Amino acid sequence: MTQAYDTLIIGAGMSGLAAGIRLAYYDQSVAIVERHKTIGGLNSFYRTGGRDYDVGLHAVTNFTPKGAKKGPLSRLLRQLRFQWEDFALAPQNQSRIAFPGVSLAFSNDIMLLEAEIARCFPDQVQAFANLRSQVLEYDDLDQAAFEISTRKVLGQIFSDPLLIDMILCPLMWYGNARQHDMDWGQFCIMFRSIFLEGFARPLRGVRLILKHLVKKFRSLGGQLLLRHGVQEIVRDGDQAVGVILDDGREIQAKRILSSAGWVETQRLMGQSEVAVQQEAGQLTFIETITTLDCMPAKLGMEDTIVFYNDSERFDWRPPQDGLCDVRTGVVCSPNNYLYADDQQLSDGVVRITSIADFERWRSLDEAAYRREKLRWYDLSADSAVRFVPEFRHHAIDTDMFTPTTIKRFTWHDNGAVYGAPQKRLDGRTQLENVFVCGTDQGFVGIVGAIISGISIANQHCLK
Amino acid sequence: MAPEEIREVIIEILGDIAPDEDLGSLDDAVAFREQLELDSMDFLDIVMELRKRYRVQIPEEEYGQLASMDSTVSYLTPKMAEIAK
Numbered sequence: 302m303t304q305a306y307d308t309l310i311i312g313a314g315m316s317g318l319a320a321g322i323r324l325a326y327y328d329q330s331v332a333i334v335e336r337h338k339t340i341g342g343l344n345s346f347y348r349t350g351g352r353d354y355d356v357g358l359h360a361v362t363n364f365t366p367k368g369a370k371k372g373p374l375s376r377l378l379r380q381l382r383f384q385w386e387d388f389a390l391a392p393q394n395q396s397r398i399a400f401p402g403v404s405l406a407f408s409n410d411i412m413l414l415e416a417e418i419a420r421c422f423p424d425q426v427q428a429f430a431n432l433r434s435q436v437l438e439y440d441d442l443d444q445a446a447f448e449i450s451t452r453k454v455l456g457q458i459f460s461d462p463l464l465i466d467m468i469l470c471p472l473m474w475y476g477n478a479r480q481h482d483m484d485w486g487q488f489c490i491m492f493r494s495i496f497l498e499g500f501a502r503p504l505r506g507v508r509l510i511l512k513h514l515v516k517k518f519r520s521l522g523g524q525l526l527l528r529h530g531v532q533e534i535v536r537d538g539d540q541a542v543g544v545i546l547d548d549g550r551e552i553q554a555k556r557i558l559s560s561a562g563w564v565e566t567q568r569l570m571g572q573s574e575v576a577v578q579q580e581a582g583q584l585t586f587i588e589t590i591t592t593l594d595c596m597p598a599k600l601g602m603e604d605t606i607v608f609y610n611d612s613e614r615f616d617w618r619p620p621q622d623g624l625c626d627v628r629t630g631v632v633c634s635p636n637n638y639l640y641a642d643d644q645q646l647s648d649g650v651v652r653i654t655s656i657a658d659f660e661r662w663r664s665l666d667e668a669a670y671r672r673e674k675l676r677w678y679d680l681s682a683d684s685a686v687r688f689v690p691e692f693r694h695h696a697i698d699t700d701m702f703t704p705t706t707i708k709r710f711t712w713h714d715n716g717a718v719y720g721a722p723q724k725r726l727d728g729r730t731q732l733e734n735v736f737v738c739g740t741d742q743g744f745v746g747i748v749g750a751i752i753s754g755i756s757i758a759n760q761h762c763l764k
Numbered sequence: 765m766a767p768e769e770i771r772e773v774i775i776e777i778l779g780d781i782a783p784d785e786d787l788g789s790l791d792d793a794v795a796f797r798e799q800l801e802l803d804s805m806d807f808l809d810i811v812m813e814l815r816k817r818y819r820v821q822i823p824e825e826e827y828g829q830l831a832s833m834d835s836t837v838s839y840l841t842p843k844m845a846e847i848a849k
Contacts, residue, residue, distance in 0.1 A: 328816060370784060382780070763808065763812060
């Protein structure tokens with residue numbers, strides 16, 4: 302047994318690192334324990350076959366240009382004492398929502414989406430303006446308003462169900478843990494971060510952001526303990542007193558901030574497996590990453606991100622049968638950003654994401670797993686090339702992850718990317734000094750995760 | 765610390781918290797919120813920076829005293845009288 306840390310943080314993803322920086326900056330003794338051998342959590346990176354890959358990053362949302370004083374990006378830069386230049390964010394070209402026969406382009410300037418709606422849905426222009434003002438009025442931290450049904454609200458604003466589904470498609474893809482419907486609060490957060498702010502990416506990908514976070518955390522005296530998985534949160538009455546690690550060692554702490562996820566943290570606090578599994582999120586994905594022998598633009602692929610759906614109704618839920626549901630998906634090219642000085646990645650890359658079923662992927666034996674990966678690589682690409690140019694004849698390398706890959710490296714139940722459906726805005730748990738941050742606190746994406754870590758650290762660990 | 769030194773300290777802290785703000789034209793009688801893009805997280809940082817730099821403790825129910833430069837300086841003057849700059 303060693304000294305007790307002021308705060309012990311579980312998980313070295315974006316939110317855990319950001320919280321760690323805040324606490325270490327204000328002189329707390331802080332340790333971050335991470336089970337994986339590297340940092341990043343759901344937004345990590347890896348190297349295979351001589352190539353660097355980002356795990357999840359398509360785009361950093363919430364992009365605002367240098368000098369903007371409002372919005373989550375400028376708030377996080379101020380709170381963590383970073384310069385705008387540190388994240389080296391390059392804005393997107395433009396993106397698209399593609400449904401059968403209708404396609405809406407959008408960019409980091411909301412005027413483009415407005416013009417597109419006027420072109421394709423002329424009688425919905427006023428409704429879209431009404432939606433914008435309702436989104437702006439929404440108060441972030443009101444739990445009751447957060448859980449209103451978005452489909453109900455949109456049904457009152459718009460008379461065209463196709464436009465409702467087209468607006469929902471990218472927002473659900475980038476951060477909705479609920480099935481079919483979406484919490485109104487989550488919708489407002491996503492609408493602002495994607496349509497009113499926008500997409501950007503550092504040339505070097507998620508590595509650059511993580512490198513800055515970890516460097517700052519360590520320079521402030523924070524301790525990062527990789528390969529340190531937490532087995533159990535040790536309690537004394539209503540208080541946590543520390544954790545027991547996978548190898549049986551104990552670490553004491555005055556408070557614990559967990560970014561392991563809501564249900565995963567409940568399990569660490571001794572909740573029954575039945576109760577835990579009832580609350581776990583179900584939405585998970587496969588993603589294929591294809592390296593090309595040319596830039597995607599040469600094949601006519603100039604959009605940054607295309608959100609497609611092949612039917613008039615957009616069905617956001619786990620596959621009803623089969624390993625994946627490829628009727629809807631996301632195609633993203635990290636090449637298609639406006640990088641400074643015309644810099645570019647060394648290879649062309651196309652990433653395709655499809656909805657998947659964790660349990661069916663998990664139950665495959667090794668040989669079947671490998672076979673199904675190959676099969677679904679093609680099925681998801683077949684579906685995507687109805688909306689973007691064919692690219693496979695230029696492939697020089699491919700990689701792919703499945704729900705079981707996500708589970709293996711992040712320990713999130715069901716490989717759920719956006720956590721449990723029920724969000725915990727105030728981060729509190731049944732123990733007085735244990736709090737959750739990260740995706741289950743309600744903010745998603747890289748900027749959202751960082752803001753989550755900051756705000757939970759501020760509210761519960763600093764004052 | 766004298767009131768004018770406390771004012772300098774606050775300007776320094778504001779400069780660190782919000783480096784993009786023009787603090788030269790700050791009106792001491794008017795609330796920070798009305799002149800600068802500061803949210804509640806930034807206000808917490810003023811409190812935390814004072815604690816970190818000078819060990820000044822400000823209870824949460826008194827955060828309201830930090831609304832403007834004038835109110836901040838008069839609130840801090842007795843608390844920081846014995847502290848050297």
